Amino acid sequence: MSRTTHTNIIPTSDCHDCGGRCVLNMHIEAGRIKRIETDSSRLPQYRACAKGRAYRQMVYAPERLKYPMKRAGKRGSGQFTRISWDEALDTLAGEIKRVRERYGPASVLFLQGSGSLGAINGGGEPVRHVLVKSGGCTTRWGSPSAEGSRFASRATYGTLATAHSRDDILNSRLILMWGWNPAVSLHGVNTKVYLARAKEAGARIISIDPRYNDTAALLADKWLPIRPSTDAAALIAMAHTIITRGLADQHFIHLHTSGYEAWRAYILGEEDSLPKTPEWAETITGLKSRDIIETAVEYATLKPAALMTGYAPGRTAYGEQFHRAAAALAAITGNLGIPGGNPAGHGLLQGARLPAPTNPVEPSATAVDDSFDLTFRSRYRVHGADLWRAITEGKKGGHPADFKLVYVASSNPLNQMLNANNGIKSLEKPEFIVVQDTYLSTTARFADLILPASGHVEHVDTYRPSYPERYFIFINKAVAPPGECLSDTDIARALAKRLGTDYQGGKTDEALLEEYLSLSGLTKDAIEKNGARRIGILKQEPDQPMIAFAGIIRHPEKERFPTPSGRIELYSSAIAGLKNPEIPPVPKYLEPAEGPANVSGPYPIRLISTHFWRRANSCFDRAPWLKEIEPQAIMISTADAEKRGIRNGDLVRAFNSRGQMLIRARVTERIMPGVADISEGAWLELDENGVDRGGCPNVLTLDRPSPAGAYPYNTCLIEIEKARE
Ligand SMILES: Nc1nc2c(c(=O)[nH]1)N[C@H]1C(S)=C(S)[C@@H](COP(=O)(O)OP(=O)(O)OC[C@H]3O[C@@H](n4cnc5c(=O)[nH]c(N)nc54)[C@H](O)[C@@H]3O)O[C@H]1N2
Ligand SMILES: Nc1nc2c(c(=O)[nH]1)N[C@H]1C(S)=C(S)[C@@H](COP(=O)(O)OP(=O)(O)OC[C@H]3O[C@@H](n4cnc5c(=O)[nH]c(N)nc54)[C@H](O)[C@@H]3O)O[C@H]1N2
Ligand code: SF4
Ligand SMILES: [Mo]
Numbered sequence: 001m002s003r004t005t006h007t008n009i010i011p012t013s014d015c016h017d018c019g020g021r022c023v024l025n026m027h028i029e030a031g032r033i034k035r036i037e038t039d040s041s042r043l044p045q046y047r048a049c050a051k052g053r054a055y056r057q058m059v060y061a062p063e064r065l066k067y068p069m070k071r072a073g074k075r076g077s078g079q080f081t082r083i084s085w086d087e088a089l090d091t092l093a094g095e096i097k098r099v100r101e102r103y104g105p106a107s108v109l110f111l112q113g114s115g116s117l118g119a120i121n122g123g124g125e126p127v128r129h130v131l132v133k134s135g136g137c138t139t140r141w142g143s144p145s146a147e148g149s150r151f152a153s154r155a156t157y158g159t160l161a162t163a164h165s166r167d168d169i170l171n172s173r174l175i176l177m178w179g180w181n182p183a184v185s186l187h188g189v190n191t192k193v194y195l196a197r198a199k200e201a202g203a204r205i206i207s208i209d210p211r212y213n214d215t216a217a218l219l220a221d222k223w224l225p226i227r228p229s230t231d232a233a234a235l236i237a238m239a240h241t242i243i244t245r246g247l248a249d250q251h252f253i254h255l256h257t258s259g260y261e262a263w264r265a266y267i268l269g270e271e272d273s274l275p276k277t278p279e280w281a282e283t284i285t286g287l288k289s290r291d292i293i294e295t296a297v298e299y300a301t302l303k304p305a306a307l308m309t310g311y312a313p314g315r316t317a318y319g320e321q322f323h324r325a326a327a328a329l330a331a332i333t334g335n336l337g338i339p340g341g342n343p344a345g346h347g348l349l350q351g352a353r354l355p356a357p358t359n360p361v362e363p364s365a366t367a368v369d370d371s372f373d374l375t376f377r378s379r380y381r382v383h384g385a386d387l388w389r390a391i392t393e394g395k396k397g398g399h400p401a402d403f404k405l406v407y408v409a410s411s412n413p414l415n416q417m418l419n420a421n422n423g424i425k426s427l428e429k430p431e432f433i434v435v436q437d438t439y440l441s442t443t444a445r446f447a448d449l450i451l452p453a454s455g456h457v458e459h460v461d462t463y464r465p466s467y468p469e470r471y472f473i474f475i476n477k478a479v480a481p482p483g484e485c486l487s488d489t490d491i492a493r494a495l496a497k498r499l500g501t502d503y504q505g506g507k508t509d510e511a512l513l514e515e516y517l518s519l520s521g522l523t524k525d526a527i528e529k530n531g532a533r534r535i536g537i538l539k540q541e542p543d544q545p546m547i548a549f550a551g552i553i554r555h556p557e558k559e560r561f562p563t564p565s566g567r568i569e570l571y572s573s574a575i576a577g578l579k580n581p582e583i584p585p586v587p588k589y590l591e592p593a594e595g596p597a598n599v600s601g602p603y604p605i606r607l608i609s610t611h612f613w614r615r616a617n618s619c620f621d622r623a624p625w626l627k628e629i630e631p632q633a634i635m636i637s638t639a640d641a642e643k644r645g646i647r648n649g650d651l652v653r654a655f656n657s658r659g660q661m662l663i664r665a666r667v668t669e670r671i672m673p674g675v676a677d678i679s680e681g682a683w684l685e686l687d688e689n690g691v692d693r694g695g696c697p698n699v700l701t702l703d704r705p706s707p708a709g710a711y712p713y714n715t716c717l718i719e720i721e722k723a724r725e
Pocket of ligand 2: 144185209316
């Protein structure tokens with residue numbers, strides 16, 4: 001380093017959907033990032049992971065988009081020529097007007113995602129506001145992460161606000177990590193730290209997961225391997241044990257729940273002459289019945305016990321039944337509303353949002369968002385697992401419109417939604433496709449027009465809170481955006497002008513940030529007093545743990561659950577009103593199409609696609625430092641590998657009727673036989689034969705929404721064979 005070089009240290013954060021939120025202190029020299037440090041202030045610290053520390057490679061990646069571009073070759077060829085912003089925005093505004101006039105506003109399909117979680121620039125929100133305000137558009141519905149848990153939380157508790165602060169886990173005597181791997185698939189930066197402390201304080205920890213995951217390896221007393229997509233059966237059988245052994249908390253049930261008799265009748269087989277015994281569940285789940293019994297007895301007696309549910313078991317066909325059953329089990333054992341318990345609900349903080357305009361193509365956002373009725377929802381929006389069919393079939397297939405213009409922002413649907421091969425076919429149909437992204441993503445390659453967005457450390461923002469750790473991260477502008485990139489808000493402003501409207505009344509990002517912080521309950525004084533903007537973080541850890549529903553459980557005579565009955569609904573009358581046997585009013589185990597009955601067919605392996613330490617969904621896939629540490633691979637059990645003559649490191653073909661890929665095998669005892677895992681988010685790389693070489697699991701997944709809206713990523717059957725090198 002030359003002695004005259006001046007280093008500026010600027011607090012920022014990367015801001016992807018990585019499950020964490022950390023301080024990245026950028027050391028800037030001559031306008032470039034030289035080094036990255038993280039939070040080293042007093043505890044609790046929000047320290048960056050390897051991804052954040054490698055962020056320099058993301059900012060300067062060759063795949064970074066720098067200029068607006070229009071398609072030069074065939075759609076999907078990935079060939080583009082540079083154009084000016086004026087040409088790009090004039091073309092785009094012209095196309096939007098043309099399509100709206102000719103086919104109506106609903107034929108503009110806007111696809112947003114969680115590529116960025118910036119409160120000001122993130123999620124494609126700025127441009128959605130402009131599209132909505134200038135005439136309307138169709139959007140996607142359903143959270144690919146956790147629609148099952150959203151549905152279940154609303155049905156059971158009447159709200160999504162079911163989170164406990166993480167420090168409360170120290171009050172638990174037993175922690176069931178059900179499809180939960182927070183040391184890797186982050187659910188908050190410090191969740192693993194609190195779990196380690198709970199363990200030291202004597203809590204017993206059990207992991208129920210098809211894989212012996214890293215959190216289990218570090219902390220669990222016991223691993224119970226379970227077949228994916230069968231979890232509801234295990235929970236229901238636990239309820240059977242608890243009820244038949246007289247371990248249900250009758251007092252709690254009587255005071256706080258409604259519909260217990262209906263669920264009990266299903267469990268005991270009074271309805272269908274099939275008691276849901278541990279032996280019944282053993283054949284479905286692969287768990288030993290004695291383990292089901294033991295875990296049930298422990299959960300009902302070692303109180304307070306926290307049933308901590310990941311989203312993966314609910315990211316399945318009928319995934320909503322898993323979350324409904326988990327919440328119901330917490331309720332019949334009285335393990336919620338108390339320190340050390342947990343409602344096994346949605347579990348995310350419901351943060352503030354900037355005011356949004358209403359969409360003229362919808363009756364009202366709340367009506368569509370909160371409805372249990374899928375037919376109603378699908379009249380106005382497209383479910384992500386129906387996306388490709390909706391684009392291909394349009395109105396004739398019962399979808400809201402014939403989609404002529406597809407606008408993608410902060411989202412990589414071709415890579416991240418299900419069944420990529422269907423996606424590729426469907427994208428031949430629209431008249432115009434525009435992608436607004438920071439990188440030349442899988443989806444961007446199929447665009448007619450590309451709008452390059454600036455990245456997180458290139459503008460002002462704050463991270464939207466999600467997992468229950470309470471603090472704010474401030475993102476300052478550390479470097480200038482490369483080339484001619486514009487921030488998502490500036491793109492929205494420029495497009496708004498051409499569509500005869502404005503974005504947020506012409507407010508600047510600074511003004512919007514101020515507004516957002518004030519909506520989040522932060523005063524200017526509080527921010528200035530701590531120098532939070534300067535140090536990049538404002539910690540708000542409460543003195544007392546935050547415990548969902550504590551007030552209602554303490555004073556049921558005064559406070560009620562926000563459900564129709566005012567109680568925890570084990571039986572939901574709102575769901576009963578749907579009269580849909582695939583969405584039963586009490587939680588049930590329903591067998592998926594690609595389930596136990598089919599594993600004896602040509603595709604006997606159950607594929608899951610877990611979230612990966614070195615990516616945030618499809619972000620970070622291209623950082624060479626990270627890729628070097630752990631290349632993409634398919635995890636298969638020793639038993640399955642032996643049967644197929646596959647050794648660790650071999651090239652294998654993973655396939656089903658929907659697609660195929662060539663990928664290296666990681667042969668291990670840490671996944672149960674009959675199950676394979678390809679971590680999600682790897683970029684699709686189809687070769688000339690249509691075989692994926694990138695390791696994107698969505699060439700294999702099935703695009704059928706679950707009846708109540710869960711995205712069924714983890715319900716997928718495949719076969720694996722050794723491939724020629
Ligand atoms: N097989 C399988 N597939 C899955 C999952 C799974 O478990 N298995 N998980 C699903 C889940 S939970 C999720 S949340 C989705 C996420 O899927 P998406 O919502 O598509 O999110 P990402 O892949 O994180 O990022 C989308 C795009 O945003 C871009 N981007 C990043 N920052 C910015 C920015 O500041 N501005 C703009 N305009 N663009 C930006 C990225 O480059 C990327 O191309 O994937 C789902 N896909
Ligand atoms: N490092 C990192 N962290 C992330 C993300 C990331 O991309 N990278 N993404 C964030 C996002 S967008 C989300 S939505 C969350 C996702 O959070 P999760 O959905 O909780 O994460 P996963 O890694 O998919 O799965 C967690 C565990 O569930 C297991 N599992 C899979 N299927 C089943 C099943 O059917 N039954 C049972 N019992 N277990 C099952 C897996 O083996 C894994 O150990 O993570 C967030 N955190
Ligand atoms: S990727 Fe997420 S967890 Fe890692 S440093 Fe960035 S914000 Fe933190
Ligand atoms: Mo997600």
